[in-house]
Amino acid sequence: QSALTQPPSASGSPGQSVTISCTGTSNDVGYYNYVSWYQQHPGNAPKLIIFEVNERPSGVPDRFSGSKSGNTASLTVTGLQAEDEADYYCSSYTDSRTWVFGTGTKVTVL
């Protein structure tokens, strides 16, 4: 199972928006609506911020939103804040009953 493809980096100024793509195949991202997104600050464990493509766990700001079209999912962060600077990973359940993560995107707040 190959990792899902994400851009290595993305950036934006405070208050701006940034969108991160996550491209898989018809066997994972395109197969189910079971795409999730995780935020990871250096030295910390990942934190769930989006599940089932576009659902937010309680406590996650609505500045974070997700979507999917075909084999590509996206995470959008609107109104960027300094604390949003982190690594972001997508993940998908697959038709083999396994999970796969994306390659990761480092978001920089300029």
Added chain:
Amino acid sequence: QVQLVQSGAEVKNRGASVKVSCKASGYAFTGYFIHWVRQAPGQGLEWMGSINPTSGVTKYAQNFQDRVTMTRDTSINTAYMELTRLRSDDTAVYFCAKRGGSYAFDYWGQGTRVTVSS
């Protein structure tokens, strides 16, 4: 509150085995799958496999199929991940994570650093 507390850092020689524990609290341990994910230095997340704490049934990623064993002890709400025949590229932080009601990992352990020295 939900907590997953993992065992401490390990340093192992090449060819040895390591067993990492993950103690769960704050929820019904047998109600939710436990997954294991690792992260090599400066690299991304890699899913290793999962265990159903109720039945003990496991599912492993193909990359680890012949070297990993996941077990659990429901009497102490603890899951274990053992990796054998360690190689230098197994040096990583190993995380346990609880799968929530959806197909996502809603709580994570703090991570266990495993260093494989030559």
